[in-house]
Amino acid sequence: MQSHSDSKPGGATLVLFEAEHLKANIRNALVEAALSPWQRSFLSDVLSKLEKYGGRARLSDKQRLKLNEILGGDGTRRQEAVTTSRTTRQTRRSRFRTPSFLSRRIRWWRRRLVRDAVVVALIVMAGLVYLVFETGPVQPFLGTVGKWSQAMGPVDQAFTVTDGDTVHVAGERAGTRLVGFNTPEKFSPQCEYERKLGERASSRLRELVKSPNLQLTKVPCACPAGSEGTDACNHGRSCGVLKVDGRDVGQILIGEGLAVPFICEGNRCPRTPRPWCG
Incomplete structure (x- = not known):
């Protein structure tokens, strides 16, 4: 008789029943368990392989060991992961969530615009102060007639x-x-x-x-x-x-x-x- 799995150097082949059972456990873990990014990526990769090959999927001894560590020794998730509430997970995620790339860029541009506006305002103020002290008061005079844009000659403006x-x-x-x-x-x-x-x-x-x-x-x-x-x-x-x-x-x-x-x-x-x- 042929056993449920064949031991081969490349890893063991799963029978259909075991594959379906393992897929269900992985889906539940991805939905409910508090996983690290690496664990989530690993489970997603194994799930993709099971969905593609079913009972013909081959898992190495190292992959099985990691599955047991994440899901539990009997192929199911640990009890503490099952009892973790969705509210607790949301609170933890919101507490440790890092700012998105877009929000960081927006804050960076906002700080830069404020800094540039201050620099421009200081330059304008310095220019005004220089004009006040260097050019002196307006010295008006009255000429006779004419504007140079039409014809060269005397100017009647201050x-x-x-x-x-x-x-x-x-x-x-x-x-x-x-x-x-x-x-x-x-x-x-x-x-x-x-x-x-x-x-x-x-x-x-x-x-x-x-x-x-x-x-x-x-x-x-x-x-x-x-x-x-x-x-x-x-x-x-x-x-x-x-x-x-x-x-x-x-x-x-x-x-x-x-x-x-x-x-x-x-x-x-x-x-x-x-x-x-x-």
Whole structure:
């Protein structure tokens, strides 16, 4: 007679009755027992093999030993696993549940957005403080007629002093570079002496524009045709001549040692003179 199982080196073959009994126990364990992830994966693999091969399924001695450890020595689950309530399992799972990948990513992005918003706010505040202390008060003046966007000529809008050779007309996107001279840089100096001299030139220009007799006239920039008003021409700035009591402010600053001549011809300019750092 043939026994219920054949002992072979590759493991023992299960008869149909034993296979069905084992499948039922594994299903119950997967539903009710508190299993570790590894135990659950192991039982699922054995169940798949039993469902596929039935009584012809072959289990190694090691697999049988693990089944006995998980389900019990007689092929059934231990009593303590049977008596564990569903409420206790749910409480335990909720207590030790780790955050999902999506929730972790959402929290990470939320923290990053808050950090970036704080950094941007600090940069904006620093820029505002710099403008308040560096650009000085608005120096208004009234010209005669005209707007440079239609035709070059006098401007009838208020402006602020940016530095010794640049002003900014109210309502315009970019500043107006005063032509014929160059003052030391106070925003990007090559040395400390140039920065200090640039501050003096800016302060002197603010003093000059306090005069009631001002005239700012827009003139063509020395740029290729069609490029004026773009970044390719003078960094998007327009060009102008500012006179105080009939005198060009550039000539006044040059005479006081706060500027040097800077003459452009046609649509070309020489290299910007900056002799203050040697």
